[in-house]
Amino acid sequence: MTNPLLADWKTSFGLPPFADISDEDFAPGFEAALTEARAELAAIIENSDPPTFANTIDALELMGEGLHKVLSPFYTLAGVDSNPAREALQREFSPKLAAWGSEVSMNPHLFARVDALWQDRDNLDLTAEQLRVLELTRRNLVRAGAQLEGFAFDRLKQVKERLAVLGTRFTQNLLADERAWYMELDAVDLEGLPDFVLATAKAAAEEQGAEGHVVTLSRSLIVPFLQFSSRRDLRERAYEAWTSRGANGGETDNRAIATEILTLREERAHLLGYDDFATYKLETEMAKTPDAVRKLLMEVWEPARAQADLDAQSLAAMMHNDGVNDALEPWDWRYYSEKRRAAEHDLDEAELKPYLQLDRMIEAAFDCATRLFGLEFKPLDVKLHHPDARAWEVTRNGEHIAVFIGDYFARGGKRSGAWCSALRSQQKLRGDIRPHVINVCNFAKPAKGSPALLSYDDARTLFHEFGHALHQMLSNVTYESISGTSVARDFVELPSQLFEHWLEVPEVLQKYATHAKTGKPMPADMLQRMLDAANYDQGFSTVEYVASAMVDIEFHTGDAPEDPMAMQAEILESMGMPPAIRMRHATPHFAHVFAGDGYSSAYYSYMWSEVMDADAFAAFEEAGGAFHEATARKLEDHILSVGGLRDADVLYTEFRGRLPGVDALLKGRGLDNVA
Numbered sequence: 240m241t242n243p244l245l246a247d248w249k250t251s252f253g254l255p256p257f258a259d260i261s262d263e264d265f266a267p268g269f270e271a272a273l274t275e276a277r278a279e280l281a282a283i284i285e286n287s288d289p290p291t292f293a294n295t296i297d298a299l300e301l302m303g304e305g306l307h308k309v310l311s312p313f314y315t316l317a318g319v320d321s322n323p324a325r326e327a328l329q330r331e332f333s334p335k336l337a338a339w340g341s342e343v344s345m346n347p348h349l350f351a352r353v354d355a356l357w358q359d360r361d362n363l364d365l366t367a368e369q370l371r372v373l374e375l376t377r378r379n380l381v382r383a384g385a386q387l388e389g390f391a392f393d394r395l396k397q398v399k400e401r402l403a404v405l406g407t408r409f410t411q412n413l414l415a416d417e418r419a420w421y422m423e424l425d426a427v428d429l430e431g432l433p434d435f436v437l438a439t440a441k442a443a444a445e446e447q448g449a450e451g452h453v454v455t456l457s458r459s460l461i462v463p464f465l466q467f468s469s470r471r472d473l474r475e476r477a478y479e480a481w482t483s484r485g486a487n488g489g490e491t492d493n494r495a496i497a498t499e500i501l502t503l504r505e506e507r508a509h510l511l512g513y514d515d516f517a518t519y520k521l522e523t524e525m526a527k528t529p530d531a532v533r534k535l536l537m538e539v540w541e542p543a544r545a546q547a548d549l550d551a552q553s554l555a556a557m558m559h560n561d562g563v564n565d566a567l568e569p570w571d572w573r574y575y576s577e578k579r580r581a582a583e584h585d586l587d588e589a590e591l592k593p594y595l596q597l598d599r600m601i602e603a604a605f606d607c608a609t610r611l612f613g614l615e616f617k618p619l620d621v622k623l624h625h626p627d628a629r630a631w632e633v634t635r636n637g638e639h640i641a642v643f644i645g646d647y648f649a650r651g652g653k654r655s656g657a658w659c660s661a662l663r664s665q666q667k668l669r670g671d672i673r674p675h676v677i678n679v680c681n682f683a684k685p686a687k688g689s690p691a692l693l694s695y696d697d698a699r700t701l702f703h704e705f706g707h708a709l710h711q712m713l714s715n716v717t718y719e720s721i722s723g724t725s726v727a728r729d730f731v732e733l734p735s736q737l738f739e740h741w742l743e744v745p746e747v748l749q750k751y752a753t754h755a756k757t758g759k760p761m762p763a764d765m766l767q768r769m770l771d772a773a774n775y776d777q778g779f780s781t782v783e784y785v786a787s788a789m790v791d792i793e794f795h796t797g798d799a800p801e802d803p804m805a806m807q808a809e810i811l812e813s814m815g816m817p818p819a820i821r822m823r824h825a826t827p828h829f830a831h832v833f834a835g836d837g838y839s840s841a842y843y844s845y846m847w848s849e850v851m852d853a854d855a856f857a858a859f860e861e862a863g864g865a866f867h868e869a870t871a872r873k874l875e876d877h878i879l880s881v882g883g884l885r886d887a888d889v890l891y892t893e894f895r896g897r898l899p900g901v902d903a904l905l906k907g908r909g910l911d912n913v914a
């Protein structure tokens with residue numbers, strides 16, 4: 240039988256034939272596709288014709304299609320439904336892929352051809368997009384070390400290969416720690432837990448093959464447990480397990496890996512002629528320098544910490560009233576904060592939850608996309624990678640735009656967090672290729688027969704990931720390398736964070752927040768209270784985020800730390816970290832920074848984008864409302880459809896007429912008037 244990964248896919252829309260693919264197909268498929276890609280590269284660099292845009296840049300863009308067909312379904316599966324076989328394959332592929340990446344990006348012959356085109360660019364009659372692709376291709380080669388020679392060249396290659404291995408190991412250790420821990424709850428341990436938490440804890444027990452209820456380290460279970468459990472001893476145990484991921488000693492400990500990664504990144508920057516890794520990394524970002532990042536973070540830090548200190552005093556007083564005469568600890572914060580939220584905003588998460596049904600929130604996100612961009616969504620009956628995943632065809636005026644896939648429920652083999660990726664990106668070089676986009680979340684799966692219910696935060700995550708999906712689906716460029724979300728890291732969160740604002744538009748929830756049992760819309764006063772409470776506890780969230788972002792940027796500036804854990808402690812100390820709050824992601828489980836290069840020295844990006852999203856949404860409000868047609872068109876024309884066609888600051892200025900300041904962000908977080 241032929242390997243389905245290497246065959247022509249006769250599936251609807253050319254989706255990967257998941258039903259026919261078995262784990263045994265990946266390794267041979269990968270080897271065959273890699274050989275083919277190598278032949279394609281050889282054909283480009285050994286071409287005896289002088290370099291032209293078509294025989295070099297176009298050919299490079301078209302290279303590796305077979306490899307993509309193997310790896311796109313593979314990495315989808317490895318992320319959402321891992322198993323030991325897939326983990327072994329990941330370990331096998333990652334150094335080979337890093338080596339292949341180096342063969343291309345550090346190729347002196349390829350660089351010579353690209354550089355010749357670049358020097359001659361004024362005579363090539365290129366379109367603006369072609370010129371941009373040429374510029375970025377050359378820049379990527381330079382930054383990868385294609386110009387290096389001798390020892391520096393060989394050493395850089397080794398460093399990159401080693402980093403790829405370490406990144407995979409970091410991720411797998413984390414997953415192992417997350418999977419290994421759960422806490423069984425006896426009847427007396429259930430004190431304070433509302434029905435929805437009990438239901439999630441029961442479903443988690445079933446998945447573990449345990450009786451009754453368990454708490455796992457899945458964010459959608461542990462966070463509500465910490466919010467509601469009145470058992471301080473259990474909260475402490477669960478919290479310590481949660482924040483010790485990757486730091487439990489033994490084989491899955493990530494601390495030594497983090498040290499080695501930081502040292503190797505510094506060496507990589509030095510080999511390329513940069514002072515440190517952050518300087519290298521930020522060169523191509525919108526922020527451009529570590530100092531610009533620090534400036535933003537500190538502007539936000541001071542008011543956020545002041546707010547958090549005030550909040551800590553109130554929460555400690557509540558705890559003392561409860562008869563607990565102890566200092567407020569990190570495992571107390573969410574519990575008393577939830578009580579305070581209920582009291583101040585008269586809002587009870589358990590009462591709220593039946594109104595936020597997953598299916599209705601999906602409809603709400605779709606409806607916003609219809610009203611803003613004219614997109615329509617029709618469910619598709621196709622075989623996907625897992626029975627929980629669902630697909631829709633996206634059209635506009637009857638024309639096919641994209642396939643959208645949602646895989647929403649948490650399960651054992653799924654990486655934690657939420658993300659958006661493209662199984663296939665939009666481009667026109669190979670014909671009119673429309674994208675296949677997937678949103679992955681980790682919402683609690685309901686018991687059979689019950690509707691899935693979300694927290695307000697979950698609903699926000701759903702809108703966030705859908706914003707990334709829109710950036711992919713509305714893409715309209717020729718070259719894949721600049722398509723969709725292929726933009727600067729600190730710009731990529733703009734469309735996603737911007738889309739979250741539509742969840743806060745009252746008419747959206749008035750229509751879609753309906754009670755799971757009665758079907759009645761959420762009462763107006765509850766809706767108002769929920770929206771008022773949405774910005775609740777921003778001192779806490781801002782502090783835990785900025786602390787992580789600051790540690791990340793300092794790790795990659797100056798000399799690499801010999802002991803990252805000690806350096807982390809020093810940084811937090813010097814910032815005056817409130818004692819009852821910890822980093823959102825501490826070093827041993829800071830996957831954004833250590834699982835790969837994506838967010839290393841770039842975790843600040845979320846906040847950088849938030850500065851823009853607050854300001855961009857204001858553009859709609861100023862123009863006449865959240866669904867203002869001309870503003871939506873401008874957003875699509877200048878940001879959502881053009882990918883990385885121009886630098887991020889240029890795109891934003893085209894949309895808004897100017898760049899934003901930090902004020903809209905502080906106002907949005909309610910931190911603009913901290914005493």
Ligand SMILES: [Zn+2]
Binds near residue numbers: 703707732735
């Ligand atoms: Zn995002």
